[in-house]
Amino acid sequence: MSIPAELVARSNALGADPRNTNYAGGNTSAKGTAVDPVTAEPTELLWVKGSGGDLGTLTESGLAVLRLDRLRALVEVYPGVDREDEMVAAFDYCLHGRGGAAPSIDTAMHGLVDAAHVDHLHPDSGIALATAADGRRLTEQCFGDRVAWVDWRRPGFQLGLDIAAVRRANPRAIGVILGGHGITAWGDTSEECRRNSLEIIRSAEEFLAQRGSAEPFGAVVPGFQALPEVERHARAAVLAPVIRGLASTDQRQVGHYDDSGVVLEFLSREKLKLLAALGTSCPDHFLRTKVRPLVVDLPASAPIEEVVARLKELHSAYRTDYAAYYQRHATPDSPAMRGADPAIVLVPGVGMFSFGKDKQTARVAGEFYVNAINVMRGAEAVSTYAPIPESEKFRIEYWSLEEAKLQRMPKAKPLAGRIALVTGAGSGIGRAIAERLAAEGACVAVADLNADTAAEVAKGIGTTDKAISVIADVTDAAAVQAAVDATVLAFGGIDLVVNNAGLSISKPLLETSEEDWDVQHNVMAKGSFLVSQAAARAMVAQGIGGDIVYVSSKNSVFAGPNNLAYGAAKADQAHQVRLLAAELGAHGIRVNGVNPDGVVRGSGIFAGGWGAQRAAVYGVPEEKLGEFYAQRTILKREVLPEHVAAAVFALTGGDLTHTTGLHVPVDAGVAAAFLR
Template identity: 50%
Template sequence: MAAQVRLLENRWDDAKAAALDEPGKLLYRSNLLGADKRITNYGGGNTSAKVTETDPLTGEPVQVLWVKGSGGDVGTIKLDGFATLYQDKLNALKGIYKGVEDEDRMVGFLPHCTFNLNPRAASIDTPLHGFVPYKHVDHMHPDAIIAIAASKNSRELTKEIFGDEIGWLAWRRPGFQLGLDLEAFVKANPQAKGVVLESHGLFTWADDAKVCYELTLDVINKAIRWLAERMEGKAAFGGAVTQSLEPSERRAVAARLMPVIRGMIGKAERKLGHFDDQDAVLEFVNSRDLRPLAALGTSCPDHFLRTKIRPLVLDFDPAKPDVDAVLAGLEKALEDYRADYTRYYETCKHDNSPAMRDPNPVIFLVPGVGMLSFARDKATARIAGEFYVNAINVMRGASTVSEYQGLPEQEAFDIEYWLLEEAKLQRMPKPKSLAGRIALVTGGAGGIGRATAERLAGEGACVVLADIDADSLASAHEDFAKRFGGDVVRSVALNVTDEAGVISAFADAAVEFGGLDILVSNAGIASSAPVEATELSMWNRNIDILATGYFLVSREAFRLFRRQKLGGNVVFVASKNGLAASPGASAYCTAKAAEIHLARCLALEGADAGIRVNTVNPDAVLRGSKIWNGEWREQRAASSKIEVSDLEEHYRNRSLLKLNVFPEDIAEAIYFLASDASAKSTGNIVNVDAGNAQSFTR
């Protein structure tokens, strides 16, 4: 094992660094450190540099602390993510500090130390950096170091591994006093280059940016090597007691579990899910010590703030994979978890503690399958899973070389329900109208489908783009990922007439996001021919895509909605032609009429489960449409006895309002029907055709 250890790589580029000023080197160092999750997790840890600046008031040189601002991530931070504070004003705060009971009050003084009117809020860790008498300071949360820090005899292990080079400090909640403790340690131990904080992480310091970066890597790599040597030949977590299912079987189990879990924990606030079955997760969930270690909870404050203090382990035996039994016991398992969380809150709360938050688990561990994580948005669910992987790595190391210990419940509570943490939560922006919702859009890479997915994503929904056109689908996915973030978009190649493909697409949505809230059935074609010239193949193709295809995707959506028990929303994109007959398009018009009537039938069937089904009828949406890029354009022009180039003007003049209809117009109507703004509407038809008397609904 020791020979296969993967050490951290020194990625410092002297030529690149030479062109940077001191704040630039701080940013460079921060991004390098944050790029590897073994060094620190997302949003965890912080970096700083004490830089000589010109005071804008006096013109004199002053020392300024540049430190990662509140809520930032060192891996992706930009220069504007750093708070800047006068070092002398920060030092002056020591004179008004009254002791540990004064911690929260001291945070209110940090804005008074701001340099150059920087609006970036300073974090609670600012004194930890400011009071260390070195120019450059790194505070990281490396798995290898926290494995030592979370061991029962962490002080002795730190001494054994690092000697006097790296010291050790007992657990203390981050804040002003811990900053003073660090200052005292450095003064008492001038030979030390850093310190391990019990159950927390690593501090390192130097007077040069590169030296500090390389020191941080060297200390972590030394811990990695030491752990690897001690763990070689030993079974992690007491060894495996069960085997993993095959990858496709693991996803199938997750696809069945996640919508039901989402429904049970998401009634007050919709949740998004994430599935992880990487090797580190499977090693843990298949192990003998899974339950006792999981029950101890996480150690590092950053871990349990994201994951709650402990996960829920589901009773699943991959040797006898009975998903129905797990589902049958799920409600009781959640009741027990919520009861224990309530006990934790009631036991640990203070007179001024915030009200108890959501008592449901964030992390679900399934033997033989993997880990499910749920949160209010996809990115947070994913990041929570990443944090628990960090916790797994910590438990692996600590439990193998020593005895792992989680943070005591009272300490965990005092951080989770810290009034400063509550204030941060209260400052979060109001969720968008579709936050926590999941939408699947068929024909999602075409004009109407793409505009609809964009509208829904813009309101906070996660979207699954489904389309038969692989090239257009890939282009749409790439565009959405750039504009909305990779977490909120998935794509699936889908022929809506393929029953197995439809079933698979909805299972993918369940695994990727946890379930489904909105189906926009939009896949379409168009054809034009006199009835006597209409081939049976043309007739069947229209019926297959526009009627059977809409039935297949609706059926899967209904199945998912009923498992979730959160209601649901189906919007059909039909056509003016479904209400108003057109000559030379009998196959198309008939199939569209079938769509509309299917929607009415589904509205009747879904009402008892809170499933709403509505229809949008567009007309003559030429721009961006795949349908209008083919023969349909020529055929409709010929039917109206006009030139192809005059078709758009022809439709504009034909409308009562004398307006063209665009994809975003249809998307707006779909958004209305998919949102809570239309919560009391089902079985309805909204025409978006700029006015056509023939298609007035009656």
């Protein structure tokens, strides 16, 4: 196996276990010799995980490759700790060959330590010792002379020099505990390095378990225990849009909800407020979770109205405190203050709400705070939790190198940060809409009466960070509310609803039964009302506006034969657009409609018998129905599901910000359906 392949295999194995390191945290390296294609001479190289990569999913393209002679030569030109950031740019002049990842800030640690293989990881157990008030003494008790201690220093060139010096001074050591940060281990072979990393992690776990107190977070506070699951989730669904709206004051955020046992137990204990105020310590943790979380200081049984009011008070205070934190530590060279909203909100009895620019970022922020809870538990179990000073957190949060990384991020897609619910999304028009909204950056709840087709569409869109499937009988108010609640709990709220669920029965008046009438009005007229009502309730609670789109039909204004029940139901939907646009505009919620002509290809309605019925009415073969519809239009073009999806995106993608109450025809031109 080649050196880079062996490094990737070790990285993947370590990164696959969350006990070893958090997502996208830590880095690994290997040194070796390869032939320089220019000189044909053997050249010492360093392969190291590049900036922004994740160990568990690392591939060879995620490695930076540097010449060791040039990297080591940087020691002679190092201008000192006050100018160490300049060394990151110098790494580019040490690169070997083309391609590969950008070198990370930790490159010096890997290059300067005299070992063939180096791992730098963020295990909860290691950080617990690293953040204990007497961490140096505990490290010696736990490891003896096999693991040394390195005082806190911000990651960079000087930290690499410090670790290299400790390695030389402690020849028996297999690694170090980095104060306030994590661990670094080394070995002569890749396997030895992996074993040494795991020895440090597992030994720290055993030490904490054997020496730790039984209740490191203190006693349970009466009234702060977890609510029963059903009640807890119902309360979370009500609170999530409120919290998301507050957390989106500066920039729209997507949310993640966590009511795992580790979170609920922490929220029920007497040290919650004290420990939460101290914030996290590992740089990876607080860069995702901010300097500290917002903690609701009410019991789990407090009336929901009281909790909402208190959340708003606490949020205002949080923003004031964050601005003061910035002012305390900012220098003339500091980047401008970023959003002052919390990334983590803790609600006793209910759980944790975490936020980010997309679902993955929000989820990972929550995972990092769980890591932080584990760290605090370990540190408190054997000592006192003592994270790095607030001033050091600021130096990393507003580091010029971190700001440069943020500036390199690709431009967000038009619907980034938006959360959509599409009904009837298991096939046809609904499926095309769900896929288009997701492609434009939205998180999507794929709702359908058919659980299998909804799941298939959601899986095709991507992971649960991008799409979920929900069962939705739109004629049932409880089922509709459950679908909206599922969306809110998955993504934090709801911004964009598409009323697409429908069916059609084509019969003349004298053959239309009462059941035919009721079923179509229940699904389309009543169903749209129920979905809009439940979604609007969440949107109003969020306070950041939203979009409701009705997929109506040209039949809402066009009088065709043998189509009374369907046309009347569509006309009902069309007028709901106008009524709700007038009513919900005060909340910043826009309501618009799309009026397609017959969409035959890929349509669940047409495949379910409607196509055969309409073909019989017009006297054409069913397989020719799409062509028939096209020929009766002005443009002579068949309407497909993706054309309707394009109209929905046009209405919601950000360019038509001042448009509400509009119906957009997607019918290739049917003069009789022109809006007047």
